[in-house]
Amino acid sequence: MDNQLLMSEKTIFEKIIDREIPAELVYEDELIVAFKDVNPKAPVHILIIPRKAIPRVAEANEEDQQVLGRILCKAGEIADKAGVKESGFRLVINNGKDGGESVPHLHCHLLGGRPLEWPPG
Ligand code: 5GP
Numbered sequence: 293m294d295n296q297l298l299m300s301e302k303t304i305f306e307k308i309i310d311r312e313i314p315a316e317l318v319y320e321d322e323l324i325v326a327f328k329d330v331n332p333k334a335p336v337h338i339l340i341i342p343r344k345a346i347p348r349v350a351e352a353n354e355e356d357q358q359v360l361g362r363i364l365c366k367a368g369e370i371a372d373k374a375g376v377k378e379s380g381f382r383l384v385i386n387n388g389k390d391g392g393e394s395v396p397h398l399h400c401h402l403l404g405g406r407p408l409e410w411p412p413g
Contacts, residue, residue, distance in 0.1 A: 305397040335405025336374045346398040376404030
């Protein structure tokens, strides 16, 4: 497989990580990146993603424990910066077709800024 083909297989989120397309970044470290969702479903809607291209949670493995832990451990800090730590927020990871996954790069939605219904539709 040549480089062109490999490059064309990048997901939109890999392009955001590589700064090839713009996004409003709110947090980053050596393992994860967080940025505002382009089509927000709540007043605060942030996506927290691993730098590593793990397609979805069902394909994560033992060696991904640190990065997956980082996503959860940093969620409170990211929510705090976004002003929703006290009011509350929800973390969602969609997996596969029925789960509503549309971008095949694992991402955790952080939603807040309004009361969220339960269960989701
Ligand atoms: P999923 O449906 O896969 O769980 O979530 C994908 C999310 O990515 C959606 O909420 C969608 O609005 C968001 N998204 C898709 N393309 C882009 C983009 O180019 N930039 C940003 N910031 N968010 C995106």
